[in-house]
Amino acid sequence: MVVSRFRLYPDVAEEEALLVHCGHARYVWNLACEQGAWWNPRRGPAPGYVEQNRQLTDARGDNPWLAAGSVIVQQQALRDYTTAMAHFFRGSHRRPSFRRRGRAEGFRIVAVKPADVRRVNGRWSQVRVPKVGWVRFRRSRP
Numbered sequence: 001m002v003v004s005r006f007r008l009y010p011d012v013a014e015e016e017a018l019l020v021h022c023g024h025a026r027y028v029w030n031l032a033c034e035q036g037a038w039w040n041p042r043r044g045p046a047p048g049y050v051e052q053n054r055q056l057t058d059a060r061g062d063n064p065w066l067a068a069g070s071v072i073v074q075q076q077a078l079r080d081y082t083t084a085m086a087h088f089f090r091g092s093h094r095r096p097s098f099r100r101r102g103r104a105e106g107f108r109i110v111a112v113k114p115a116d117v118r119r120v121n122g123r124w125s126q127v128r129v130p131k132v133g134w135v136r137f138r139r140s141r142p
Contacts, residue, residue, distance in 0.1 A: 024069035025107040
C-alpha cells in the first residue's frame with residue numbers, strides 16, 4: 001500500500017469546504033467512539049463497520065447537514081475507527097478517543113485515481129477532493 005501525504009494550499013472557499021469535511025469526519029468518528037464506549041459484554045457486541053455504515057445512511061437521511069457532506073469522507077472515518085479498534089484489541093495501540101475541534105483535524109481520501117490528480121507545472125499539482133473541487137498542493141516528492 002502506498003500512502004502519500006502532501007500539504008494542500010486551498011483558497012478561502014476551498015478551506016471552508018475542507019473544514020466542513022473535517023467536521024463531518026470528526027462527528028462520525030465521535031459517534032463511533034460513543035458506541036464503543038457504551039459497549040460491554042452484557043449488552044452484546046458493539047456494532048461493526050457494516051452496521052455502522054447502515055446507521056450512517058439512516059443518519060444522512062435524517063440530517064440534511066450531514067447529507068450535504070461527502071459520504072466518502074464519512075465512510076473513511078468509520079473505516080479508520082474500525083482499524084484503530086483492531087489495533088487496540090491487538091495490543092499495539094491505545095484505545096481510540098474522541099476528537100476535538102481545531103486539534104489535529106483531518107480526513108482521508110482513498111482510492112484516488114490518476115485522473116483525480118493533475119500536474120500544473122514542475123512544482124505544483126492539483127487533486128480533486130469530493131464536493132470541494134480541485135485543490136492545489138506542492139509536489140515535494142515523486
